[in-house]
Amino acid sequence: MSADLPTLPQTRAFLDRKLKMLIGAEWQDAASGATMSFRNPASGEVLGEVPSAAAEDVDRAVRAARQAFDDSAWSRMRPRERQNLLWRLADLMERDARELAELECLNNGKSAAVAQVMDVQLAIDFLRYMAGWATKIEGSSVDVSMPLMPNDEFHGYIRREAVGVVGAIVAWNFPLLLACWKLGPALATGCTVVLKPADETPLTALKLAELVLEAGYPAGVFNLVTGTGLNAGVALTRHPGVDKLTFTGSTEVGKQIGKAAMDNMTRVTLELGGKSPTIVMADADLQEAAAGAATAIFFNQGQVCCAGSRLYVHRKHFDKVVADIAGIANGMKLGNGLDPSVQMGPLISAKQQDRVTGYINLGRELGATIACGGEGFGPGYFVKPTVIVDVDQKHRLVQEEIFGPVLVAMPFDDIDDAVRMANDNPYGLGASIWSNDLSAVHRMVPRIKSGSVWVNCHSALDPALPFGGYKLSGVGREMGAAAIEHYTELKSVLIRL
Ligand SMILES: NC(=O)C1=CN([C@@H]2O[C@H](COP(=O)(O)OP(=O)(O)OC[C@H]3O[C@@H](n4cnc5c(N)ncnc54)[C@H](O)[C@@H]3O)[C@@H](O)[C@H]2O)C=CC1
Numbered sequence: 001m002s003a004d005l006p007t008l009p010q011t012r013a014f015l016d017r018k019l020k021m022l023i024g025a026e027w028q029d030a031a032s033g034a035t036m037s038f039r040n041p042a043s044g045e046v047l048g049e050v051p052s053a054a055a056e057d058v059d060r061a062v063r064a065a066r067q068a069f070d071d072s073a074w075s076r077m078r079p080r081e082r083q084n085l086l087w088r089l090a091d092l093m094e095r096d097a098r099e100l101a102e103l104e105c106l107n108n109g110k111s112a113a114v115a116q117v118m119d120v121q122l123a124i125d126f127l128r129y130m131a132g133w134a135t136k137i138e139g140s141s142v143d144v145s146m147p148l149m150p151n152d153e154f155h156g157y158i159r160r161e162a163v164g165v166v167g168a169i170v171a172w173n174f175p176l177l178l179a180c181w182k183l184g185p186a187l188a189t190g191c192t193v194v195l196k197p198a199d200e201t202p203l204t205a206l207k208l209a210e211l212v213l214e215a216g217y218p219a220g221v222f223n224l225v226t227g228t229g230l231n232a233g234v235a236l237t238r239h240p241g242v243d244k245l246t247f248t249g250s251t252e253v254g255k256q257i258g259k260a261a262m263d264n265m266t267r268v269t270l271e272l273g274g275k276s277p278t279i280v281m282a283d284a285d286l287q288e289a290a291a292g293a294a295t296a297i298f299f300n301q302g303q304v305c306c307a308g309s310r311l312y313v314h315r316k317h318f319d320k321v322v323a324d325i326a327g328i329a330n331g332m333k334l335g336n337g338l339d340p341s342v343q344m345g346p347l348i349s350a351k352q353q354d355r356v357t358g359y360i361n362l363g364r365e366l367g368a369t370i371a372c373g374g375e376g377f378g379p380g381y382f383v384k385p386t387v388i389v390d391v392d393q394k395h396r397l398v399q400e401e402i403f404g405p406v407l408v409a410m411p412f413d414d415i416d417d418a419v420r421m422a423n424d425n426p427y428g429l430g431a432s433i434w435s436n437d438l439s440a441v442h443r444m445v446p447r448i449k450s451g452s453v454w455v456n457c458h459s460a461l462d463p464a465l466p467f468g469g470y471k472l473s474g475v476g477r478e479m480g481a482a483a484i485e486h487y488t489e490l491k492s493v494l495i496r497l
Pocket residue numbers: 169170171172173196197198199227228229230232233234237248249250251253254256257271272273274304305352355401402403
């Protein structure tokens with residue numbers, strides 16, 4: 001075990017127990033007895049192991065979710081009770097916020113201090129927002145008539161009903177937050193859930209499962225299967241008993257899931273990759289913009305779907321802004337996320353470290369200039385915060401998601417140039433504009449092809465604002481009223497009086 005272990009005894013106790021999946025009311029091993037280990041990215045050491053579910057385990061979980069949805073205390077529960085349960089779950093997460101943050105830090109590498117005020121708090125706030133929605137899922141009535149029955153009277157109305165059994169598959173960059181983005185609307189609308197966390201990061205999902213039971217949810221409402229994407233993930237995606245799939249991860253896998261879902265006409269929402277531009281205009285507050293652009297790419301080690309991984313700066317400020325960001329990068333303290341003074345942790349895995357350093361080396365081969373950082377190191381899976389210049393729009397570094405602390409930077413000459421370059425990318429998740437010229441900003445916002453646009457900030461999220469992408473960045477939205485629509489079906493009712 002790593003020497004950098006958590007401060008809370010309950011966190012250590014959690015790590016020391018035998019971790020099992022939650023299917024129905026029981027904590028279970030995989031039927032085959034198969035297990036898979038997960039690591040502490042800060043040291044590379046094995047942290048523990050969980051069951052590695054196969055199709056038969058996923059089938060048991062889906063059946064438990066179906067049973068709970070079709071005929072249980074849950075299916076008879078009224079919206080106010082669903083509201084109160086979600087609020088109680090949020091309260092329990094708040095009680096155990098530090099433990100959740102330490103588990104996330106140990107399993108993902110991110111700062112425990114940041115995880116507590118960002119990942120855990122955003123998840124708590126979102127569940128409370130969704131608790132409010134439980135009692136506000138409304139239909140509507142409409143005056144209808146039938147031309148072929150002119151003398152008859154009718155009453156028409158529209159019901160919004162829970163979609164059913166939800167299969168949720170999430171990634172490793174925000175394990176708890178992504179799980180709660182799926183769990184919140186599902187539980188608010190009366191659905192039931194089978195969650196598969198990422199192979200690398202099962203810990204906070206397991207703790208969440210414990211809190212769901214402690215909150216008082218009936219058995220089978222929330223089921224947790226741990227396992228690999230190719231085994232448990234594929235089985236869940238293809239299971240005919242799943243009414244809706246919700247996925248966060250790579251665009252490559254998202255496409256596979258979307259295609260598989262259509263075989264069963266399973267409803268599907270996909271929150272995928274990104275290559276979001278940060279645009280620093282001629283009138284920007286340059287110190288604020290440089291600090292904001294650095295945070296936009298280096299927060300969470302750049303492992304953020306909407307990270308500001310492309311920087312476009314008005315030509316007259318380009319050299320200064322790049323130099324300021326490089327200065328911030330060179331001054332960052334990298335290390336174990338349990339140390340509150342650490343500003344950047346490791347990447348999630350050796351595979352991810354190799355992927356990111358591979359892109360940096362590709363930049364060198366293509367003649368780009370490494371303005372700062374540019375290398376990985378261990379033990380653990382660290383990559384220094386890196387800024388790359390002397391690239392052009394068609395570079396793979398500019399067109400492809402790197403998903404690490406690597407920023408590519410280019411100058412632009414006018415607003416049209418900036419908009420064209422920002423949109424010249426297969427992704428469309430987020431974008432930020434740094435300017436105090438409201439006319440220019442309001443002219444640009446409608447022209448930017450992305451699901452979120454931030455002004456003088458980046459990656460700022462609120463439960464009420466839908467989050468999701470244009471183009472290769474996904475289908476559908478997380479959060480907001482839009483999420484309620486994705487977890488419900490509409491039913492039209494017409495009664496001849
Ligand atoms: N948009 C985002 O938030 C994220 C984007 N990514 C991108 O994906 C790249 C690769 O990261 P990975 O961890 O490999 O992401 P991934 O997309 O392969 O894995 C995400 C989740 O999908 C599951 N999965 C994998 N293959 C599956 C399949 N065929 N069917 C069903 N489930 C499957 C995994 O077990 C995990 O739970 C990253 O470098 C990054 O570019 C990765 C994570 C999050």
